[in-house]
Amino acid sequence: MSDLDSDLDSAFDPGSFRSLGHRVVDLLADHMAAAARREGPVLPPFTPMQSMDRWPADFPARGGEDPIALLARVVSDSNHLHHPCYVGHQVTSPLPWSALLDFAGAFLNNGSAVYEMGPVSTAMERSVVRWFAGRIGFDPLLADGVLTHGGSAGNLTALLAARQHAASCDVWEEGVTPAGALCLIASDQTHYSVRRSAQIMGLGGRSVVSVPTDTRYRMRLDALAASLRNAKAEGCTVVAVVASAGSTATGAIDPLDAIAELCAEYGVWLHVDGAHGGGAVVSDRLRTALRGIERADSVVIDAHKMLLAPALATLVVFQNGRRSFETFSQQAVYIFGGQDPTETWYDLAQRTLECTKRMLGLQVYASLKVLGTSFFAAYVERMYDLGRAFGELVAQRPHWELATVPEGNIVCFRYAPPHFANANEFQAHVREAIVREGSYYLVKTSLRGKTYLRCTLINPRTELSDLEALLLRVEAEA
Numbered sequence: 001m002s003d004l005d006s007d008l009d010s011a012f013d014p015g016s017f018r019s020l021g022h023r024v025v026d027l028l029a030d031h032m033a034a035a036a037r038r039e040g041p042v043l044p045p046f047t048p049m050q051s052m053d054r055w056p057a058d059f060p061a062r063g064g065e066d067p068i069a070l071l072a073r074v075v076s077d078s079n080h081l082h083h084p085c086y087v088g089h090q091v092t093s094p095l096p097w098s099a100l101l102d103f104a105g106a107f108l109n110n111g112s113a114v115y116e117m118g119p120v121s122t123a124m125e126r127s128v129v130r131w132f133a134g135r136i137g138f139d140p141l142l143a144d145g146v147l148t149h150g151g152s153a154g155n156l157t158a159l160l161a162a163r164q165h166a167a168s169c170d171v172w173e174e175g176v177t178p179a180g181a182l183c184l185i186a187s188d189q190t191h192y193s194v195r196r197s198a199q200i201m202g203l204g205g206r207s208v209v210s211v212p213t214d215t216r217y218r219m220r221l222d223a224l225a226a227s228l229r230n231a232k233a234e235g236c237t238v239v240a241v242v243a244s245a246g247s248t249a250t251g252a253i254d255p256l257d258a259i260a261e262l263c264a265e266y267g268v269w270l271h272v273d274g275a276h277g278g279g280a281v282v283s284d285r286l287r288t289a290l291r292g293i294e295r296a297d298s299v300v301i302d303a304h305k306m307l308l309a310p311a312l313a314t315l316v317v318f319q320n321g322r323r324s325f326e327t328f329s330q331q332a333v334y335i336f337g338g339q340d341p342t343e344t345w346y347d348l349a350q351r352t353l354e355c356t357k358r359m360l361g362l363q364v365y366a367s368l369k370v371l372g373t374s375f376f377a378a379y380v381e382r383m384y385d386l387g388r389a390f391g392e393l394v395a396q397r398p399h400w401e402l403a404t405v406p407e408g409n410i411v412c413f414r415y416a417p418p419h420f421a422n423a424n425e426f427q428a429h430v431r432e433a434i435v436r437e438g439s440y441y442l443v444k445t446s447l448r449g450k451t452y453l454r455c456t457l458i459n460p461r462t463e464l465s466d467l468e469a470l471l472l473r474v475e476a477e478a
């Protein structure tokens, strides 16, 4: 037997796989338990160059590295999102069950560009899209959509459809002409993927009309109305108004209902970027803050943000499911057979720029099925309540400022006693010191010339006492 044959036999040996799998799960379970006990640093203090030194490209010709020892080092060197003091970016500490589903999906590898390459995940994907369509308030039988790898791809997917809908020609074939004929309208708080989408679509960054926000960082309706009027007067076709629910920096939810009203008046596509806050549709209580979302043409929701899924799984839901085919159902006869795409809805690549993808529907579907919808509603409610309670705590303490009263689980705050000569510098310094010592992972943001510390409360194990201790830590540094 050749070396390769014996190597393949051991690489694909079910017995070795079973025992390796058990050891991997043991390692991760031990890590999760230690993280829950708040042991170890949240983020180990390695610079990018130190990390490069730790992970050189010194691959042996014949293998031999102990897989568990290697994985143990990966776990140790990583940012520990299961640590309750992880309060940084909007990336969740995934449910162990969802992570296992991701693993199973990677193993089965039924990427679903076409139905036959992912029969189960195709059906699961349609079911979760329709279920979320119902929660959004769309007619689930009319609505449809697709799952993408992330909110950035999701925003692009929805805006490509909006662009085709708004354009007077087949943009896919003929391109965007003339320059300046199409624009997008979004608030000054919109996620950068929206501007990037405009750039990718060939509209140019300058085609994005930036609408100012109010004191709570929500899109100003008077300014939106003026932008729509101006676009009309200048003969510029508005591809879409993009509303945030909520915004990346502060979690602000734009006034969706009133925005929908203006979009209806001007006949403009409304896209709601609910990558962060759209998950709240699972909760009857929180759903009320999203009133008007049901009038959107398209909505994006990241399951890997507020639905405890591992990155990445994004729902792109269209009120009118037919629109989801508008961009990508170009004739690829060898794959789709040139049929009406609504008849071949199950070939999902007709709705997304991706070809092969992971079994994205699996984690969302099987998590909802096994844990139940009320589990997710209760989780989102708890995190939003924690954000509001933390906001109150900050507001009550002397010398602390909030950027805005938190709408949900994103809180921007700063410590600025009157004697501070440079409060902006202090926030940046204290954040760096805390992250370096490994006690918390938090981020910072700049809003209207002020630097704020910023927490996203996304780990279900984070408690108000952790956040109170964080305030004390900052005060001690001052």
Ligand SMILES: Cc1ncc(COP(=O)(O)O)c(C=O)c1O
Binding pocket: 090, 149, 150, 151, 152, 153, 155, 191, 193, 244, 246, 247, 248, 273, 274, 275, 276, 302, 312, 314
């Ligand atoms: C409002 C909003 N939209 C889009 C995105 C991009 O999502 P993703 O990181 O999944 O590409 C983010 C990411 O934080 C976001 O906050």
